[in-house]
Amino acid sequence: MNFNIDDLVRENVKKLVPYSSARDEFSGEANVFLDANENSLGSPLTKWYNRYPDPHQQKIKEKLSKIKGIAAKNIFIGNGSDECIDLLYRAFCNPGKDNVIICPPTYGMYQVSAEINDVEIRKAPLLENYQLDLVHMETLVDDFTKIIWLCSPNNPTANSLNREDIEMVLNNFPGIVVIDEAYINFSRHRSFIQELAEYPNLVVLQTLSKAWGLAGLRLGMAFAGEAIIDVYNKIKPPYNIAQSTQDIVLQALDNVEEVNEMIRVIVAERKLLEEKLSALPQVQHIYPSDANFLLVKVVKAKEAYHYLLSKGIVVRDRSNVQLCEDCLRITVGTPDENRILADALRDFTVA
Structure with a gap:
């Protein structure tokens, strides 16, 4: 497999002279900042927020580098993983010409971002066991295939993809391979982050929204070789992280052990919730989970969803999703929330 990033980057991106912000042009220490047309008097809130933020989030990257065991130069910080996804389309996919491959059922933003960017989506649905159909995938690849999107652990199926299958894709596809590891902290499988040196075409996505409990902050991470990170930094908005x-985030990253304890609690609660739901006659099957949620096949999923909603309990109805017929996606909650859910589902009956 010959990977050459110059063969993939859009021509207009190659020629692009990135926007240079005031903070890009200055480095070092200073006491008087008169370069960025900020309000020097402060703000109604605090002096901190009248200044533009670090456009490259170096302090966050330094902390993440120690936590993840990867160099800061291999980290890109996005306004949620959705920005990391969208920027890959904008960097590598020519609208109306190139295509990407997704493996449904999977995270919906891969397709939404493709449609926004006018990029053809080609689908290689997962097999019945929710693993990759490598044979079908291979038939979809042509000279205009730029990205293959893999989600592991997968959303909404909750399982991890076979590592050997992912490696097969990485070793044989000359384009970008994205592995979305939003739920990796709840999995028994190791991250692909440590494989970046071996695979120059690899991008690993992670987030602080799940295990770290910071969904409201919207901070996603992309890990990749320097060449891909350079492209990310070239086309991103100047100050994309407030x-x-x-x-x-800097405060949160000092509390790794607290996060690890939350992960242990959630994984233990996942097992207890699975046991509670398995005992219910309304539940037909619970799929194996490496995430902080369960995909649960129930009798009359749509009716069950609306019944739970009437009780003030919100789950995700996935019954219209390919290979997820009659399924609800249920996030692992607190012990009390899980008990309330199981009790309500036990009372659900179909007339």
Whole structure:
């Protein structure tokens, strides 16, 4: 497999002279900042927020580098993983010409971002066991296939994809291979982050929205070789991560052990919730989970969804999704929330 990033990057991106912000042009220490047309008097909130944030989030990257065991130069920080996804389309896919491959059922933003960017989506549905159909995938690849999107652990099926199958794709596809590991902290499988040196075409996505409990801050991470990270930094908005977000994230990253304990609790609760739901006659099957949710096949899923909603319990109805017929996606909640859910589902009957 010959990977050459110059063969993939859009011509207009190659020629692009990136926007240079005031903070890009200055480095070092200073006491008087008169370069960025900020309000020097402050703000109604605090002096901190009258200044533009670090456009490259270096302090966050330094902390993440120690936590993830990967160099800061291999990290891109996005306004949620959705920005990391969208920027890959904008960098590598020519609208109306190129295509990408997704493996449904999977995370919906891969397709939404493709449609926004006028990029053809080709689908290689998962097999009945929710693993990759490599044979079908191979038939979809042509000279205009730029990205293959893989979600592992997968959303909404909750399972991890076979590592050997992912490696097969990485070793044989000359385009970008994205592995979305939003739920990796709840999995028994190791991250592909440590494989970046071996695979120059690999992008690994992670997030602080799940295990770290910071969904409201919207901070996603892309890990890749320097060449891909350079492209990310070339086309991203100048100040894509707010100062308030950076401040809170820096505090959170000092509490790794607290996060690890939350992960242990959630995994234990996942097992207990599975046991409770398995005992219910309304539940037909619970699929194996490496995430913080369960995909549960129930009798009359749509009716069950609306019944739970009438009781003030919100789950996700996935019954219209390919290979997820009659399924609800249920996030692992607190012990009390899980008990309330199981009790309500036990009372659900179909007339």
